[in-house]
Amino acid sequence: MLNIRLMLPGLLLLLGLTSCGIAIPQDPNGTLERVTGGTLRVGVVENAGWVEVPPTGEPRGVEPALVEEFAENLDAEVEWVPGAEHELVDDIFHGQLDLLIGGFSADTPWIKEAGITRPYTETVDERGETLKHVMLVPLGENAFLLRLDRFLQAQEVEV
Amino acid sequence: MSTAEDQQTARFGHTELPEEQKAALRKAVRVEWVTIGFLAVSTLLVYLVLGNSQAMKAAWIEDLLSFLPPISFLVATRVIRRRPSETHPYGYHRAVGVAHLVAAVALLVMGGYLVVDSALKLITTEHPTIGGITLFGSTFWLGWLMVLAMLLTAGPPVVLGLIKMKLARTLHDKVLYADADMNKADWMTALAAAVGVLGIGVGLWWADPVAAILISTSILHDGIKNVRGAIGALTDTRARTFDDAEPHPIGERIDSYLRSLHWVRDARSRVRDEGHVFHIEAFVVPRRTTRATLHRIEKARRTCIEMDWKVQDMVIVPVAELPEEFLPGLTRGGAERQ
Numbered sequence: 001m002l003n004i005r006l007m008l009p010g011l012l013l014l015l016g017l018t019s020c021g022i023a024i025p026q027d028p029n030g031t032l033e034r035v036t037g038g039t040l041r042v043g044v045v046e047n048a049g050w051v052e053v054p055p056t057g058e059p060r061g062v063e064p065a066l067v068e069e070f071a072e073n074l075d076a077e078v079e080w081v082p083g084a085e086h087e088l089v090d091d092i093f094h095g096q097l098d099l100l101i102g103g104f105s106a107d108t109p110w111i112k113e114a115g116i117t118r119p120y121t122e123t124v125d126e127r128g129e130t131l132k133h134v135m136l137v138p139l140g141e142n143a144f145l146l147r148l149d150r151f152l153q154a155q156e157v158e159v
Numbered sequence: 160m161s162t163a164e165d166q167q168t169a170r171f172g173h174t175e176l177p178e179e180q181k182a183a184l185r186k187a188v189r190v191e192w193v194t195i196g197f198l199a200v201s202t203l204l205v206y207l208v209l210g211n212s213q214a215m216k217a218a219w220i221e222d223l224l225s226f227l228p229p230i231s232f233l234v235a236t237r238v239i240r241r242r243p244s245e246t247h248p249y250g251y252h253r254a255v256g257v258a259h260l261v262a263a264v265a266l267l268v269m270g271g272y273l274v275v276d277s278a279l280k281l282i283t284t285e286h287p288t289i290g291g292i293t294l295f296g297s298t299f300w301l302g303w304l305m306v307l308a309m310l311l312t313a314g315p316p317v318v319l320g321l322i323k324m325k326l327a328r329t330l331h332d333k334v335l336y337a338d339a340d341m342n343k344a345d346w347m348t349a350l351a352a353a354v355g356v357l358g359i360g361v362g363l364w365w366a367d368p369v370a371a372i373l374i375s376t377s378i379l380h381d382g383i384k385n386v387r388g389a390i391g392a393l394t395d396t397r398a399r400t401f402d403d404a405e406p407h408p409i410g411e412r413i414d415s416y417l418r419s420l421h422w423v424r425d426a427r428s429r430v431r432d433e434g435h436v437f438h439i440e441a442f443v444v445p446r447r448t449t450r451a452t453l454h455r456i457e458k459a460r461r462t463c464i465e466m467d468w469k470v471q472d473m474v475i476v477p478v479a480e481l482p483e484e485f486l487p488g489l490t491r492g493g494a495e496r497q
Contacts, residue, residue: 025300026362028286115211115288118298140286140364146300149291153298 025142031098032074032144040076042067043088045102049159050133053082062159063101063135066120070151089113092138099148100136108134115139120152123159133157177468183329188236190326191229191335194319194342198226201312208304211287213280214355214370215305217273218348221378222312225345227265228338231258235334239434249472253393255434259334260389267382273375281368287359305356313349316342331401331435331469333392337385344381348374398432409437409470413463417441417475420459422449427481427489439463439473442481451477 027033044051044059052061059080071078081088081097091097093113104110106119119132135152137145176184202222209215238254241247280287292301320342327336351370358366388403398407410430417426428441441463445451460475483489 022361024357024360025289025302026360028362028364112285115290118291118293137288137290138286139288140359142289142300142302142359143362145288145290146298149293150298153291153293 023143025146027141027143029095029138029141031138031141032147035074035076035098035144037075038077039079040067040071040074041079041081041096041098043081043083043091043097043100043102045083045085045088045100047103050103051101062157063103066152066155066157067099067101067135069155070148073151074147089136092136095138098138098144104134104136106132106134108136110136113139115141115145117145117152118149120155121157121159180330180468183326184236187323187326187330187332187335188233190319190322191232191338194229194316194323194338195226197315197319198222198229201315202226204308205312208301208308210289210301210305212289212302212305212352212356212359212367212371213277213287214352214367214374215309217277217371217374217378218309218352220269220273221345221348221374224266224269224378225316225338225341227262228334228341231262232332232334232338234258235434249433249438250436252434252436255332255334256389256393259337259385260393262334262337263382263385263389265382266378267386270375270377270379270382274372274379277368277371277375281365281372284364285368286364287367289356289359300360302356302360306353309349309353309356313346316345320345328401333388333401333403336401337381337388341381344377348377392432392434395431398430398437407432407437409467410439412466413439413441413470416463416466417443417459420455422446422451422455423459425481427486429486433472436469436471437473439470440485441473441475442478442486443475444480445477 044053044064046053047061050061050063051059052064053059058064059082064080068078081091083091085102088097088100088102089110090113092100100114104116106116108116110116114136115138116134116136119134121133123131123133125131135148137148202219205215205219205222209219235254235258239251241251243250289300289302289305291298292304320339323335323339323342326332327339351373355367355370358364358370391403398410399405400407407430410428413428413430414426417423417428420426422445423443424446425444426441428439430437430439443451443456443459456475456477460473463473463475464470481489
């Protein structure tokens with residue numbers, strides 16, 4: 001059985017924090033705060049149609065366009081980091097990236113290494129399976145994730 | 160021990176419950192169905208908002224495990240209705256013990272798994288990720304829904320638990336008692352999960368695995384307690400009260416009644432709990448001067464059976480002196496082993 005006396009201080013602390021007008025959720029590592037008015041470090045993985053990474057110049061495609069608009073929303077500069085998928089996943093896991101795009105779908109195997117957004121659009125692949133498209137964010141940076149989710153859900157994404 | 164005559168005259172297959180217990184049993188069956196209905200709704204609700212919170216996962220698994228006691232109770236009450244048969248001369252009362260053990264092992268295993276799983280999340284500093292959800296056109300934090308689901312499902316089990324606790328006493332049913340005991344503590348689980356999620360909300364990622372550890376420890380604790388109780392019952396621990404708090408007083412009452420009889424010099428019995436009813440072997444040492452006639456023994460037995468509905472299966476064995484081998488602790492005088 002649980003001991004209510006152990007939980008009470010925690011509960012009171014939380015009630016105190018919430019009533020002080022602290023925004024919920026918060027980022028344990030302060031991603032949203034750092035990115036706002038600063039630099040958004042975005043990993044890009046080549047994925048035809050979704051993310052195209054030319055040898056020179058900025059990435060193009062559905063997702064880079066979304067990211068640019070999101071960054072504008074946050075008054076942030078985008079720093080594009082191209083690379084191989086597993087390297088970039090490792091980077092985001094270790095907090096060296098704020099966002100990772102590459103036409104990922106909701107059934108991505110990277111859920112231990114990164115958080116995923118709500119699906120912002122759906123497509124059907126050549127085998128007739130529905131793909132729910134998501135972006136990857138650092139684990140547990142929930143304020144940043146919610147901000148991105150809000151932004152993505154408000155977009156009409158045509159593919 | 161008991162003679163062939165004893166067995167023939169004993170009312171062995173007496174499975175009729177008194178009116179009070181019959182009503183309690185009917186009510187208990189109804190309440191357990193209500194419990195199952197509530198659990199179906201609450202597990203679905205919690206599943207829908209489960210997300211990445213370890214505390215929510217632990218609370219959800221506890222909800223799933225909560226199905227076991229009501230189901231085992233309902234199955235066991237069906238099985239023990241059967242009358243004793245040639246192959247089961249003691250009846251089917253032990254079905255209760257089996258059901259209890261099955262439910263208890265499930266609690267123990269899942270509780271242990273969740274403790275380890277949650278501790279690993281804490282050790283590997285895995286930050287739980289909870290993002291937004293879009294409902295009715297607006298996107299808000301999923302954590303709020305989790306807290307809401309937890310608060311909604313916190314109350315009803317407590318009420319059900321309190322009702323079942325009373326019935327468990329009336330029916331002397333340990334499965335029902337274990338179930339009621341778990342239900343009664345359920346609100347704390349729900350609260351712990353809600354606190355864990357709110358902790359994530361304010362940026363304390365560790366609040367979630369810590370809440371999960373608290374919840375799973377409570378599941379594990381329930382498991383250990385129940386496995387101990389169930390194994391105790393199946394290995395013929397002396398009969399105890401429905402909550403295992405103390406030895407059941409009926410043994411003492413029977414002994415002192417038998418000792419008070421004018422033809423009895425000494426008496427001592429051993430009592431085991433078959434599930435709802437007791438098996439009692441009472442050894443009596445008759446006085447030399449007053450003979451233990453068959454009539455006197457019969458009358459004593461009837462009186463004992465009328466003391467309590469649980470005393471149905473009782474034999475009185477006249478002996479020259481109390482047999483140490485059947486009554487351990489005899490030489491230490493007075494109190495039996497607790």
